[in-house]
Structures are given as structure tokens and as C-alpha cells.
Amino acid sequence: xxxxxxxxxxxxxxxxxxxxxxxxxxxxxxxxxxxxxxxxxxxxxxxxxxxxxxxxxxxxxxxxxxxxxxxxxxxxxxxxxxxxxxxxxxxxxxxxxxxxxxxxxxxxxxxxxxxxxxxxxxxx
Amino acid sequence: xxxxxxxxxxxxxxxxxxxxxxxxxxxxxxxxxxxxxxxxxxxxxxxxxxxxxxxxxxxxxxxxxxxxxxxxxxxxxxxxxxxxxxxxxxxxxxxxxxxxxxxxxxxxxxx
Numbered sequence: 001x002x003x004x005x006x007x008x009x010x011x012x013x014x015x016x017x018x019x020x021x022x023x024x025x026x027x028x029x030x031x032x033x034x035x036x037x038x039x040x041x042x043x044x045x046x047x048x049x050x051x052x053x054x055x056x057x058x059x060x061x062x063x064x065x066x067x068x069x070x071x072x073x074x075x076x077x078x079x080x081x082x083x084x085x086x087x088x089x090x091x092x093x094x095x096x097x098x099x100x101x102x103x104x105x106x107x108x109x110x111x112x113x114x115x116x117x118x119x120x121x122x123x124x
Numbered sequence: 125x126x127x128x129x130x131x132x133x134x135x136x137x138x139x140x141x142x143x144x145x146x147x148x149x150x151x152x153x154x155x156x157x158x159x160x161x162x163x164x165x166x167x168x169x170x171x172x173x174x175x176x177x178x179x180x181x182x183x184x185x186x187x188x189x190x191x192x193x194x195x196x197x198x199x200x201x202x203x204x205x206x207x208x209x210x211x212x213x214x215x216x217x218x219x220x221x222x223x224x225x226x227x228x229x230x231x232x233x234x235x
Contacts, residue, residue, distance in 0.1 A: 035224070037169075037224075044126055044212065044226055044227070044228045044229045045161075045169065045212055045214070045226040045229075046226070047214075047222055047223065047224035047225070047226070050223070059223060061221065061222040061223070062221045062222065063221065063222065095168055095169070097169075100171070100174055108157075108174065108175075109156070109157070109159075109214075109215070109216040109223065109224050110157070110159035110171065110174040110175070110214065111159070111161070111169070111171060111214075112171045112174070112180060114168040114169055114170070115168065116167075116168055117168055
């Protein structure tokens with residue numbers, strides 16, 4: 001079925017990096033943009049960035065510029081989100097979320113399919 | 125501090141109707157489509173409404189969306205206990221800080 005399967009929970013020390021994966025199945029991976037959205041404990045949603053799985057182009061929220069890198073592997077239908085220089089405020093659940101429109105048009109900027117989330121805990 | 129403003133909580137009895145507001149500005153809601161998400165406790169968000177008032181396949185017509193100016197509204201009729209969740213609005217923003225902005229979320233309690 002159509003789904004996004006994310007990697008497991010991570011515990012990292014401040015200053016380290018984390019790389020979260022998101023494997024797509026049940027649809028043509030390169031046809032839909034993919035976003036990353038995070039949610040700190042008890043807080044709201046925060047958009048991090050978008051990747052076009054077809055060409056690999058990315059755009060990031062200004063807040064994460066220089067610290068986040070989104071990549072994809074078309075051979076395994078997987079997108080990755082790497083966040084560096086981690087601090088305690090980065091403790092959150094990180095979701096991959098598929099854009100509702102295909103890459104032949106501009107992004108729709110809404111999310112019709114979500115992964116279950118990956119908890120990243122940053123603690124010394 | 126979220127870019128879009130939602131009430132922290134709303135409540136209503138089973139079978140009743142509730143509305144959740146989402147207020148923004150001309151750089152976001154005023155010139156772009158709004159989407160709405162439902163997040164049940166401990167789960168990922170789920171798309172309820174996109175492009176202001178469209179429902180994805182499988183979303184019952186008890187859920188509706190509208191937009192006027194720089195505000196949007198989610199309506200839920202025939203409330204059920206299973207509707208208890210957090211609800212978020214989202215939209216594209218033309219500022220340079222982030223392409224997508226969300227409201228702070230509204231906790232719906234079905235009394």
C-alpha cells in the first residue's frame with residue numbers, strides 16, 4: 001500500500017549530527033515532492049524543507065539553512081534528512097510528508113501522506 | 125509564536141457543530157491556499173482539507189473548510205468522540221523565512 005516508512009528513534013549528544021530516512025512505497029517515488037516537518041514535545045508543527053525526488057533540488061526554511069541537508073536515493077525510493085550541530089531544542093519528532101501535487105507542477109504546499117515520525121532526542 | 129493564529133482549545137457536545145479559526149496575513153492566507161490537518165494523540169497528522177475547501181478521498185463531508193480574506197475556518201458537524209484531536213492549519217508564506225507556516229494548533233474536546 002501507499003506508505004512512508006521512517007527509521008527508528010535516535011539519541012544524540014549536543015553538537016552531533018543525525019540522519020533520518022524515509023522509504024516510500026506504493027507509488028512512483030520520483031513523481032511527488034517530499035517535505036520534512038518536525039514537532040517538538042507538546043508543540044506545534046514546523047516546516048523544515050522540501051526535496052524534489054526527481055532531480056534532487058531542495059529548498060530549506062531559513063531557520064535551518066546551513067544545518068540541514070535533504071537528499072534522496074532513487075534506487076531505494078528513500079529520502080534522507082540530516083541535521084547537524086544538534087542542540088537540545090532540536091529534540092522533536094521528525095516527519096517526512098508527501099506533497100499533494102506531482103513534480104510536473106509547482107508544489108501544492110500541503111501534505112497528503114505522512115510517515116509515522118522519528119523521535120530524535122538530543123541530550124548530554 | 126506561530127505565524128498563523130488559532131484558538132488553543134474549543135469544545136462541544138457530541139452531535140453538535142464546532143468551528144476552528146485560523147488567522148494570518150496577506151503574505152500567507154490572504155494570497156494562498158489553506159490546508160487543515162487532524163492529529164490524534166500519539167499519531168502523525170492527517171490531511172483533512174486542502175486548497176481551502178477540498179476534501180481528500182475518505183474524509184467525510186462532516187469536515188468542511190472555508191476562507192475569507194486573511195482568515196480560514198474549519199467546520200466539523202455531527203461531532204463524535206473520535207474527533208477529539210489537535211487541529212492545525214497551514215499555508216504557503218511568501219516571506220523568506222519559511223515556505224510553509226502552520227498555526228499553533230487547536231485542541232478539540234468533545235464533551
